[in-house]
Amino acid sequence: MSDKIQAGLELIAVINTEHLTPQELRKILHYLITKDWNLIGKIIDAAIEDKLIERGEKTYRIIPEVSGFEFRKPRVRSTKERGVCMLCGKQISLCYYVDIMSRTYGPFGSTCIRKVRLME
């Protein structure tokens, strides 16, 4: 399995919401994992196959608790430092980082970290 698909599955397993539209899920993967839409499709197919998500009528239901996938909560930390948000490209003075398994994502501003559904 490609490393990006693995990273995508780990990310989906810890997304902090129960329902996402296909567009929302694709956007989160696009922000964080890969700009390759074809690969994003493969990640979503793999997530459905692994029962991390279930295709509903209009949304995907995120179901990490019933999957065999090893589930670990992401660790969110923040540091006061100057940075550039990886989502919106704005200058930020409080940087949020998210650790999921062995990967770190960020920095994010406080609005954008909620946009990617990694923090309430």
Ligand SMILES: [Zn+2]
């Ligand atoms: Zn931002």
